[in-house]
Amino acid sequence: EKLETYDKAQKTFLQNASHEFRTPLMSIQSYAEGIKYGVTDSIAAADIIIDESRKLTQLVENLLYLSRLDAIEENYNLTLLDFKDLISGCIERISSIASKNNIRIEQYVPIDKIQIRGDEEKLSRAITNVLSNCIRYAESKVFIRLETPKSGRVTLEISDDGPGFEEKELPHVFDRFYKGAKGNFGLGLAITKNVIEKHSGEVCAENKRDGAVFKIILPSM
Secondary structure (H helix, E strand, O other), rough: OHHHHHHHHHHHHHHHHHHHHHHHHHHHHHHHHHHHOOOOOOOHHHHHHHHHHHHHHHHHHHHHHHHHHOOOOOOOOOEEEEEHHHHHHHHHHHHHHHHHHOOOEEOOOOOOEEEEEEEEEHHHHHHHHHHHHHHHHOOOEEEEEEOOOOOOEEEEEEEEEEOOOOOOOOHHHHOEEEEEOEEEEEEEHHHHHHHHOOOEEEEEEEEEEEEEEEEEEEEOO
């Protein structure tokens, strides 16, 4: 039964991946043909081809990364980390995208040092994925709140002032290739869930009064 379930999941995953590849590839082909036969403005078509190519590159990279995370032999390089420094690094990497979209990032963090044990690269990617999602849907602000550890666990909340999730979307936010009513959640949040759970943590998505909020809970030292 487990093998059958796994087989079905793999087939569904491949079908979804094939569908995600098909759309940008068709777009690239049609605009390339438009350039060839002189029926499309070459500059505008080239911009679209470049944009679609970037999407494909990101999709391939995420697929490969997710497949490595699923592999039993994937190693986690666990070290003692300053969680506040890790979050600051994530904000720094995403700040240019936020600025481009006129989104301000506000953070509320404790003064004291917060230590966790984890894989810095994978955790940074997991948190950056959530930040990127919030920036995409925010109206003007993204909020980051880090709570002082309690009972050996630390909570990170990342929220936005956007429209929030539809109730029917909430159970599927972290599903691979799930398409919500307001866009495509893609693979980024699926990667986040995989990484956080491999660190013996939890991640969830909720609606607040004026937007969406993601909660990441991890063991602290």
